[in-house]
Amino acid sequence: GDSVTQMEGPVTLSEEAFLTINCTYTATGYPSLFWYVQYPGEGLQLLLKATKADDKGSNKGFEATYRKETTSFHLEKGSVQVSDSAVYFCALRGTQGGSEKLVFGKGTKLTVNP
């Protein structure tokens, strides 16, 4: 079945550092790929998405490119801020039966220190 493997944290960075959180997936066909962010005590917010190969999703300085050849969707940000401290989930929505469902990675907790 479909699966997502996400770099496990926690990740601790200083403000203005470069961020990469790795995400790879296994799926049949061409799934849609997402990054969600969860701040403490809150629900998940969609950060960015990509629906086909070579698409780049971007939002709030974060970027991720859908790489079909490496089955990856790594999240990057050039200069993190303290306010980016949160848990980040990579997810896919497949194309087979039950495609309303999301398959999540385990999440990566990011802490940014001033």
Added chain:
Amino acid sequence: DAMVIQNPRYQVTQFGKPVTLSCSQTLNHNVMYWYQQKSSQAPKLLFHYYDKDFNNEADTPDNFQSRRPNTSFCFLDIRSPGLGDAAMYLCATSSRVTGTEQYFGPGTRLTVT
């Protein structure tokens, strides 16, 4: 703003005492989901509705039930909560027509005493 609303944000119930969590949406999405999320884990899908068509996950305990009386509202009923049911419960919606992503509510934190 169109959104997904969950009430209450915090719920305390006693062991074995039935509890109902509610979710409403103004997005007019045809799919609604309930997830359970325990500390430091990814959300786990319990069930979802596509319109009025109910889809239960194979490993969702019978203790968890759901109702969707109309497009806007969906309820999660826990018939006899155990200590292991303490968690964050997340409601989400999506539209088969307009997009692939899910939109989440802020969650209800359930405590079982």
